Each structure stands twice: as C-alpha cells, then as structure tokens.
Amino acid sequence: MKKITVMGGGTGTFVTLSGLKQYPIDLGVIVNMMDSGGSTGRLRVQLGVLPPGDIRQCFVALSEAPELWRKLFLYRFENGDLEGHNFGNIFLSALEKVSENYDEVLKTVGYVLKTKGSVLPVTYEKTQLCAEYESGVVVQGEGNIDENISEKSRIKKAFLEPSVSANKNAVDRILESDMIVIGPGDLYTSIIPLLLVDGIAEALKKTHAKLVYVVNLMTKSGQTNGYNVSDHVNDLERYIGRKLDYILVHNGKIESSIVKWYVSHHEQQVNDDIGSDSRVIRLGLADNTIVTAHKSDALARSILRHDSKKLADALVNLIDTL
Amino acid sequence: MKKITVMGGGTGTFVTLSGLKQYPIDLGVIVNMMDSGGSTGRLRVQLGVLPPGDIRQCFVALSEAPELWRKLFLYRFENGDLEGHNFGNIFLSALEKVSENYDEVLKTVGYVLKTKGSVLPVTYEKTQLCAEYESGVVVQGEGNIDENISEKSRIKKAFLEPSVSANKNAVDRILESDMIVIGPGDLYTSIIPLLLVDGIAEALKKTHAKLVYVVNLMTKSGQTNGYNVSDHVNDLERYIGRKLDYILVHNGKIESSIVKWYVSHHEQQVNDDIGSDSRVIRLGLADNTIVTAHKSDALARSILRHDSKKLADALVNLIDTL
Numbered sequence: 001m002k003k004i005t006v007m008g009g010g011t012g013t014f015v016t017l018s019g020l021k022q023y024p025i026d027l028g029v030i031v032n033m034m035d036s037g038g039s040t041g042r043l044r045v046q047l048g049v050l051p052p053g054d055i056r057q058c059f060v061a062l063s064e065a066p067e068l069w070r071k072l073f074l075y076r077f078e079n080g081d082l083e084g085h086n087f088g089n090i091f092l093s094a095l096e097k098v099s100e101n102y103d104e105v106l107k108t109v110g111y112v113l114k115t116k117g118s119v120l121p122v123t124y125e126k127t128q129l130c131a132e133y134e135s136g137v138v139v140q141g142e143g144n145i146d147e148n149i150s151e152k153s154r155i156k157k158a159f160l161e162p163s164v165s166a167n168k169n170a171v172d173r174i175l176e177s178d179m180i181v182i183g184p185g186d187l188y189t190s191i192i193p194l195l196l197v198d199g200i201a202e203a204l205k206k207t208h209a210k211l212v213y214v215v216n217l218m219t220k221s222g223q224t225n226g227y228n229v230s231d232h233v234n235d236l237e238r239y240i241g242r243k244l245d246y247i248l249v250h251n252g253k254i255e256s257s258i259v260k261w262y263v264s265h266h267e268q269q270v271n272d273d274i275g276s277d278s279r280v281i282r283l284g285l286a287d288n289t290i291v292t293a294h295k296s297d298a299l300a301r302s303i304l305r306h307d308s309k310k311l312a313d314a315l316v317n318l319i320d321t322l
Numbered sequence: 323m324k325k326i327t328v329m330g331g332g333t334g335t336f337v338t339l340s341g342l343k344q345y346p347i348d349l350g351v352i353v354n355m356m357d358s359g360g361s362t363g364r365l366r367v368q369l370g371v372l373p374p375g376d377i378r379q380c381f382v383a384l385s386e387a388p389e390l391w392r393k394l395f396l397y398r399f400e401n402g403d404l405e406g407h408n409f410g411n412i413f414l415s416a417l418e419k420v421s422e423n424y425d426e427v428l429k430t431v432g433y434v435l436k437t438k439g440s441v442l443p444v445t446y447e448k449t450q451l452c453a454e455y456e457s458g459v460v461v462q463g464e465g466n467i468d469e470n471i472s473e474k475s476r477i478k479k480a481f482l483e484p485s486v487s488a489n490k491n492a493v494d495r496i497l498e499s500d501m502i503v504i505g506p507g508d509l510y511t512s513i514i515p516l517l518l519v520d521g522i523a524e525a526l527k528k529t530h531a532k533l534v535y536v537v538n539l540m541t542k543s544g545q546t547n548g549y550n551v552s553d554h555v556n557d558l559e560r561y562i563g564r565k566l567d568y569i570l571v572h573n574g575k576i577e578s579s580i581v582k583w584y585v586s587h588h589e590q591q592v593n594d595d596i597g598s599d600s601r602v603i604r605l606g607l608a609d610n611t612i613v614t615a616h617k618s619d620a621l622a623r624s625i626l627r628h629d630s631k632k633l634a635d636a637l638v639n640l641i642d643t644l
Binding site: 042043045046047068071072075077079080081082085089090091094096097098099104108110 | 365394404419
C-alpha cells in the first residue's frame, strides 16, 4: 500500500485529508504546532497546553466515526464563558491535562473519532513562530502574523523562538513515505513553520518520497501579497533546501463573485508564471461552491477551497504513475 | 436479576452507585435536574442547556471505562476562560447542542464512559427549584437555596417553577423496580426536588418496590438545621405521600476531627431519635477517611461520606432478604 504523508494543518489540509481518506492508501499527516490565534491561542496561554486547533481539524478530517462525533468536535460555543472556544480544542486541552503524555492524548482522540491514518504533531515542544519582514518589522506569534494583513513588505525570514526538535515519528514517516503532499495552505503560517522544526527539512532532503506541492489558489494579505506561482515555489524550496518533484496548479475558472470577495480583501488569484516547467501539473482543482462563512464552520477562514475529490484524484493518479 | 433504582444526584448518589455497581444487579439511577449552582448553573444560563452536573456524576459513578476517561470527566479547569468549569459538564453541554434530542446525549455519553446501568433524568423539561421558609422568605434556584446557609427557619414548602412532567422512562423504572434507594443526599436540594416532578410521587405510591431511605450523616445549614432522623423521615414521607419501608441509619463512630469541622460550619451529626421503629436498620456506614476538599474533586462538597462498600453491602443484603 502506497504511503502518502500530508504536511500542513489548516483548512487546506482538512480538504486534502478528507479527499485522500476515501482511497486505499497508508495515509498520515504531519501537523503544524505553531497556531496561536483564536480559541487555540487562548487555551495555550491560559492552560499551558500544546495548540489543539490544527490537531483537532486533522483528526476530524480523518474520522470515520458517526457524523455526531465530527459535529461535536467542530462545535463552537457562541455564548458565555466558553464563547468562541471550539469543543474539540477543549477536549484536547482537558485530555492533555489528565494524560501521562501527548501520545496518550493522540491515542485517545484517535479512538473516539475512529481515525483512519496517523496524525503526527511535527513537534511536542512549545514554540512560537516569528516573521521578520523586509521592512525590518518582526512579528511574533502565528496568530499575529496571520492578522498582520496591512503589512505590504515581504517576509524576509521566518523562524521559531525557541527552536524545537522534530517528533521522531514524524521524521520516520517522512523517510518511509512514497509521496509527501505539501499544502495547500497559508505559506508562512501553515506550511513553512513545519520546515523550521529541527530535523524536518533534513528528512525531506534525505527521503526518496516525491515532494508534491499544491499551490494556493489565492494570495494572502500580509503574507504572500502579489505572489506568483514561482514565488511560492522559490520560498518553499529555500526552506526545504531541495527541489520539489511536482507542482500542482489550478488552471480552471474561479467564480467571479468569489474573486470579487478576495479583491475587496486585497487578495487575488495566484498568477501562474511558471511556464513549461516539466514538474508542473495543471488541472481544474478549485471548488467553486460559495462557502458562507459561519462562526461554527471549521472552514470559515477561506471562502474558496480546493475540491477535495479533484485534489485527491490528482494525487492518487500521480502516485500510480510513480 | 434484582432491579435497584437509586434516586438523587449529588455526592451521596455518586457514592451509592459506585458501591452498587460492583454487584450483579440491574442498576439504574433517576437523576435530579434542578442543579443551578457553579459550573452547571452558568452553563444553564449561558447556553440554555439542561443542567449537566448531576448527570455527569452519575455517568462517571457507573462508568467501567479506563481510569483516564473518569479522570477526564471529573477534570475541572483552574485557569482562564474555562476556570471553574468541569470538562464533563462542557462535554454534555456541547453534545446537547449537536444532538437531535437528549436521549442521543445519554446514549453517546453512556457509550464513551462504558456505563453499567441506566441513567435517567427525572425530567427533560427545564425548571427551577424554589423554597418557601417558615420566615416567609422565598428563594428561587437550587444553587441559591444550597448557599442560603444563614437561614435559621425551616423550609415550609418546596416547589418547582414551572411545574414539569416526569421522564416516562423514569416512571416505568420506578414501577418495575424491586428496591428504590432514596439518598443519601441533601434533603431539600438533592432528594425532594425529584419528588416534586409530576408523576414521580404517584409512581412511588403505586410501585411494589421497597422504598429504602439512607439518612444523611450530618445536618446541612439553612436546610436541615437541627434535624433529627425523624425530621428527615417525616419531611420525606410528606412529599412522597407514602411510608418508607426501610430506614438506614449510621450508628458507628464519626472521627472527632470531622465532627469538629462540621460544628465550625454550624452542622452536626444527625441525632437518631427514631427509637425502636421496626423499619430502621442501624449499621456503621460512615467512611471515616478524611477527605481533603479540592477544587477538582468531584466529592469536594462534603468532607464526610458514606462508605460506598458498606452502604452497598447493606442494600444488597437487604434485597436478598426480600
């Protein structure tokens, strides 16, 4: 059975995992542990727990439990003391408090949610993502970088404070995989943080797995303003220290009302400037359904998403040719 | 298999169920749904859910899941937005929000905690407990009555506002039981509220089950000040409208340091004034272990408890003679 490992943590990873789990493959995900915004950020500070948000989304994406359990883990309280907190985040936080170690947490959540595949935190150590912009400004905290949307200069350097070591199981998984899927996801807050963990880039350089990058559909304000496909690829390769093997680029239509929404947020479709590079695979990958953002919706952060079936089909077709 | 049904909701019920679950009996509990204090009270008001606290304690008491799950459901957050909230209460509240109905909630919690026996809310309708004192004062809300410890006059009348109907399954359970165990528990905030639900006292009058009352060890300020055993029995029989069949009274020693703690809270050992009543069974039933109250301890509300094994032994021995 072919071994595919997804790297990420946010909405894009949720979509990718939801699609891939339908196929008979050995599926795993290496999860970003730098989230510091919203409910996750508050729980980190107030309870001293590891960030639960991305872990929770991955578990739900891979869950084969009845729909009720998936709804429960995505439920967000709308009133009172618990307002804005996600139940799944609270579950993971309380479980961390009563468990012997984080492996026990993962095992217990996997059991409850009947998870198909491996969910591997990229690290078990606590750290904060930092970004130094070309303007000289340094912002600390993934949540703050994510919200720093008025920043016009590019990110010169992303780093972790303090530096942390990779989860050994994540490193082993990278070395044993046939394919590593990077993205889609916010380049500097979901993808690159994984590569900053000591041991991850090294493993990606060493592995025989094919590295597949799924390029985002839209730019992100304050993070990838005006980025073309080549900018995404160049930044990513710089942090990995190795060339990507395949680059998946959406080449179909995007619903004009969706594009309009993004333009009003100073964001636009990522321009495909990469030309006839033999590594590029161009396909219609976008889900043009208009997503109405809702507080309790796990996917509220982006209104345009990859289509989970089209993306999974493309990845599985690709691995079959290897 | 003999059918025993416990009625209550607080610490005393937790102790009784923990003991009885070790025996091969058909065990059930009819749970008070009037709690309005602490974490439960805040969740009721802020989220509009049914009170989760007593339900949660009963599920944990009857759980045969690994210790981790029991610890998780009793875990109380000590910091931040979630401070003072119990994880089990949050679990029940979120589950109620995403479930079709409350039966689905009960089924799901029972599945997770691998519950032995039936947990039956006395009602599925929302209501508040009210107490009218001989002084003329009326206090609304179980939590407020519980905290009204400076009240010196007796409770003249307890009632529910609004009146609510019994859960049909609870009524059926009463009618089919061989023994109904009432108490131990706070007379006016844990026990009598159950009897105020339309249909419960009627079922208790009609059933062929033996009614066994486990008398509290200590009085409770503002609720049973100066109550002897006969006062407890008289008040209880007045609300049921039927004579009790057996009355279990502790007759052993109570550790003097524990008595001292209660005296400093204007509470004392319940005086056994009931004489040679043939319904009375006198046994050493107290657990003289000194319990250190701790915020995250499910049993923090009373430092003296019945011994769960001694109490269960007494009840099972009694049912064997019927």
